[in-house]
Amino acid sequence: MEIWKNYNDRLEISNLGNVRLDGIIKPYNGNPKNYRCVGIGSRRSKTLHVIVYQLFGNTPYQKGLVINHKDGNKSNNAIVNLEQVTQIENIRHAMDNILYPVGEERYNAKLTNDQVTQIKELLKSKMPQKDIAKQFNISRPTVCNIKKGKCYRRLRANDLQPVCEGI
Secondary structure (H helix, E strand, O other): OOOEEEOOOOEEEEOOOOEEEOOEEOOOEEOOOOOEEEEEEOOEEEEHHHHHHHHHOOOOOOOOOEEEEOOOOOOOOOHHHEEEEOHHHHHHHHHHOOOOOOHHHOOOOOOOHHHHHHHHHHHHOOOOHHHHHHHHOOOHHHHHHHHHOOOOHHHOOOOOOOOOOOO
């Protein structure tokens, strides 16, 4: 059953994540991260999932925590799909459910997954990091971060010591 609550003088928000302005259900605006937004004033907007949680959540909304979509669907703003978590829990949820692009799927990836596997094998064989960096046309700190597990950690296929060599 859909329940409506007043958000301000003109806006009503439902527990299913719908919006009414002056009694008329309105379409959503989006933001660059694909969250649905609601205009709350002159040139101001707020993400709908946060508003829904503030109005209908079982626990008070706490600053410093974030609202997670349990099913990973940013368009599903129903209160039963929302939970309040830490930023780390939110990222872990995204990674566990493959909602967060990793490896070569990231928009700014410089290496393919196969190249990272090759780099890890070269590190295991004790090839100097500067030589690996030159071979793959990347910086030595990138090689070091791969070794430490700071980047491409999902591709961890072997036991590397998390220590960086000197230049």
